Amino acid sequence: MSADPPPRFISPHAEGEFYWTSGADGVLRLQRCGDCRRYIHPPGPVCPYCHSRALSPEPVAGTGTIATFTINRKEWIPGFEPPYVFALVEIDEDPTIRLGTNIVGCEVDDVEIGMRVEVEFEANGEWHVPLFHPLPVERSEE
Amino acid sequence: MEEPLERRAVISGAAQSDIGRRLYRSGLDLTIEASLRAIEDAGLTVADIDGISTYPGMGGPFGGCTGAELHDALRFSLNWRDGGAETSGQLGAVHKAILAVGAGLAKHVLCFRTVNEGSGGAMRASGGGGGAMPPAFEYLIPYGVTSAANWIGCYARRHMHDYGTTREQLGAIAINARTNAASNPQAIYTDPMTMEDYLGIRMISDPFGLYDCDVPCDGSTVVIVSHRDYAPDAPNGAVHVNAMGTALRGRPSWDQFEDLTTMAMRDSAASMWERTDLTPADVDTAQLYDGFTWLSMAWIEALGFCKKGEGGPFVEGGARIAPDGDLPLNTNGGQLSSGRLHGFGFLHEGIMQLRGTANVPVADCEVAVVGAGGGPESGCLLLTKEIR
Numbered sequence: 001m002s003a004d005p006p007p008r009f010i011s012p013h014a015e016g017e018f019y020w021t022s023g024a025d026g027v028l029r030l031q032r033c034g035d036c037r038r039y040i041h042p043p044g045p046v047c048p049y050c051h052s053r054a055l056s057p058e059p060v061a062g063t064g065t066i067a068t069f070t071i072n073r074k075e076w077i078p079g080f081e082p083p084y085v086f087a088l089v090e091i092d093e094d095p096t097i098r099l100g101t102n103i104v105g106c107e108v109d110d111v112e113i114g115m116r117v118e119v120e121f122e123a124n125g126e127w128h129v130p131l132f133h134p135l136p137v138e139r140s141e142e
Numbered sequence: 143m144e145e146p147l148e149r150r151a152v153i154s155g156a157a158q159s160d161i162g163r164r165l166y167r168s169g170l171d172l173t174i175e176a177s178l179r180a181i182e183d184a185g186l187t188v189a190d191i192d193g194i195s196t197y198p199g200m201g202g203p204f205g206g207c208t209g210a211e212l213h214d215a216l217r218f219s220l221n222w223r224d225g226g227a228e229t230s231g232q233l234g235a236v237h238k239a240i241l242a243v244g245a246g247l248a249k250h251v252l253c254f255r256t257v258n259e260g261s262g263g264a265m266r267a268s269g270g271g272g273g274a275m276p277p278a279f280e281y282l283i284p285y286g287v288t289s290a291a292n293w294i295g296c297y298a299r300r301h302m303h304d305y306g307t308t309r310e311q312l313g314a315i316a317i318n319a320r321t322n323a324a325s326n327p328q329a330i331y332t333d334p335m336t337m338e339d340y341l342g343i344r345m346i347s348d349p350f351g352l353y354d355c356d357v358p359c360d361g362s363t364v365v366i367v368s369h370r371d372y373a374p375d376a377p378n379g380a381v382h383v384n385a386m387g388t389a390l391r392g393r394p395s396w397d398q399f400e401d402l403t404t405m406a407m408r409d410s411a412a413s414m415w416e417r418t419d420l421t422p423a424d425v426d427t428a429q430l431y432d433g434f435t436w437l438s439m440a441w442i443e444a445l446g447f448c449k450k451g452e453g454g455p456f457v458e459g460g461a462r463i464a465p466d467g468d469l470p471l472n473t474n475g476g477q478l479s480s481g482r483l484h485g486f487g488f489l490h491e492g493i494m495q496l497r498g499t500a501n502v503p504v505a506d507c508e509v510a511v512v513g514a515g516g517g518p519e520s521g522c523l524l525l526t527k528e529i530r
């Protein structure tokens with residue numbers, strides 16, 4: 001996307017505010033349970049699995065795999081110019097955690113299910129919006 | 143005298159959260175606290191709870207939280223959920239839970255009402271209460287996806303990837319609807335549509351083009367539900383409810399449902415078939431939600447008219463879903479061509495088919511299935527001409 005970021009209407013609940021500010025130091029963080037150690041998304045007040053309240057944001061690698069996506073070609077929001085890709089990315093630490101995001105750094109027609117991606121952050125007002133770009137294809141040759 | 147239905151239900155546990163003038167805690171937080179206490183009081187676990195009933199539901203006054211927020215917060219797996227103000231007051235939530243239990247829809251329904259009036263304003267003013275938009279959309283809207291075309295397009299894409307489903311196969315559903323709409327005097331679009339037309343129209347949210355999307359309209363549909371004792375007196379014939387599908391066993395989310403190749407209709411359909419001896423082979427017509435073409439395909443698979451993933455070949459070419467085919471589909475033109483009556487148009491058409499008064503009548507129609515909804519919103523009915 002261009003240097004002028006689109007309007008994103010970010011309005012987090014208290015437990016999720018960190019998600020939109022974590023990128024200030026270039027690190028993606030997800031809520032994690034201090035007791036059973038599972039990741040939780042979207043963030044909430046109580047662990048859905050063990051009911052612990054010992055929850056806090058913890059850094060993750062910021063890499064994952066595209067589970068699915070759509071290429072949006074219609075303008076829904078003035079200033080949010082199509083075409084753009086909305087994707088669901090499964091993170092490497094726990095593939096049941098699925099992050100909605102835009103895919104940047106490639107043509108929209110080059111996006112594929114199974115593509116490996118890595119987080120980057122878009123400065124947008126007070127927020128640092130997690131976006132993902134393709135990772136270079138790994139080569140198996142010596 | 144027949145035993146009153148409500149005698150079948152009991153209240154097995156009760157509890158309150160902490161109560162105070164200003165606790166500076168969210169409605170969800172308080173609801174979780176009271177819920178866990180009450181579940182324990184009843185000698186149950188979260189896994190035992192299969193229903194939630196709340197007043198007033200989404201958009202209600204005085205803070206609180208919605209049933210869906212609690213549903214997801216403790217990862218309930220539900221067979222029934224209800225919330226709304228259009229009922230018999232606050233206790234209506236309990237009345238409905240009793241009915242659901244009496245009818246065998248759920249075993250343990252968690253009923254709640256939460257207020258957060260004291261802290262709500264102060265927390266919002268300090269920025270700590272959060273959330274100007276429903277939590278379900280908090281992680282979607284920032285990425286420019288405000289339309290169900292975007293959210294459902296992701297599922298259709300994954301279905302294509304995993305099973306080889308094609309645009310032409312989705313097009314067969316759109317063309318079938320347009321063909322049937324030609325006989326419906328109330329339809330919006332009746333001009334014939336070719337596959338070339340379908341494939342050539344502009345894309346909205348790839349893989350969906352304009353003709354994969356239903357058409358907004360104005361209209362109202364009304365049905366009257368009565369006790370079956372009244373059936374002999376109904377002047378135009380009564381249609382019997384054989385079974386209903388109510389389950390919501392996965393996460394109530396547009397983007398976090400566990401299986402990206404189906405939606406909540408998976409559970410609606412499964413729970414419906416669990417409540418009847420009829421099978422998909424008994425169905426004479428299917429009226430299945432087509433807010434987007436792929437949703438009808440997902441309903442066909444969920445209901446077991448074909449195996450999972452084989453919905454594309456099932457509809458390909460359109461012969462099988464035509465009015466004279468094995469499974470006549472959306473015989474009034476569906477929402478794709480006859481307008482978005484938000485599920486009730488399918489119910490109306492199912493009833494007309496069983497009465498034999500549809501515009502495009504299906505021969506010897508004895509059993510009709512109606513499925514409405516996409517994403518986390520879903521329910522279905524199996525209707526019969528005679529008691530089965």
Ligand SMILES: [Zn+2]
Pocket residue numbers: 033034035036037038047048049050051052
């Ligand atoms: Zn935990």
